[in-house]
Amino acid sequence: MTVAPAAGRRHGSDFAELSRSIKQAGLLRRRHGYYVVKSALTVASFAGTWVMFGYLGDSWWQLGTAALLVVVCTQLSFLGHDAGHKQIFRGRRANDAMGFAHAGLVGLSYGWWIGKHNRHHANPNHEDDDPDLDIPVLAFTEHQGGTKRGLLRWMAKYQAFLFFPLLLLEGLNLHWASIQAVWRGEVKQRHLEKALLAAHVGGYLAAVFLVLSPLTAIVFILVHQGLWGVYMGCSFAPNHKGMPTTSDGHTWDFLRKQVLTSRNVHGGRWVDFTLGGLNYQIEHHLFPSMPRPNLRRAQPIVRDFCAARGISYSQCGLFHSYGQVLRHLHEVGAPLRATPR
Structure with a gap:
């Protein structure tokens, strides 16, 4: 659902009031x-x-072992994400050191990821400005679906069925996008990131092919990278997909823009661990530098604040969230399926 521009009273003071409550509760303090x-x-x-x-x-x-590496690498990625948002230390330099280290172990470009992710935070679910909606093989709005041609149009028609199979390629896509960004000089610490990526790729392939026979090595890589892509995709997809999208001219203030385009996932501490705190997506988007363990405590404060002001606060279970994502993708593809071409 795309939110069209609309006139209305702005509520610029609401977020300031919520911020005071969060600060008074000590939830922005670092958890070293x-x-x-x-x-x-x-x-x-x-x-x-x-x-x-x-x-x-x-x-x-x-x-x-490959399946175990999937879990460990995703948890390393979550820590790199936290460092990028300055959740670990106050200063940028210390957080960046943590971020580069954890991203290097996984084989991602920290600079590329953070740049892309920060644009997403500034423009969540914006049709033109959110890079997380700019995925060629998927259409998240009817407008995007209408621009697809050829194979991409066919994929958009049946994207709800293709979504999870496509995630098997997400791990390789993340690695390739990282390599491209570094080699094109699109990151600030280009030489450092070149060295980290080269060390990761060289060390990873050397270990796998020296220890395993060629066939076993190839299957190991496919299982590891494929399942890692699924895990990463399943961690981020529930957060915004299927929530309202915006376009230029919308009148939402910061609070409403972040809350109305985000979805929380409840389920207890096992979900907290599995999704790396991303299940508190509303609180994370409102306070990106809030340390991960504080998000659980901030959740009832934000929820009650939104309820008192009539702001829709979306929250559901993990599997229900995937159902909402798939239903949305299926609905977006419906007009394409109804068109013979």
């Missing part, structure tokens, strides 16, 4: 202890998984 433990355990798990990989040797049991 949490991140030290979280990062240490995650990096140790990453190292331990590769030790297990070396111990198992050339065996099909390594597909279990």
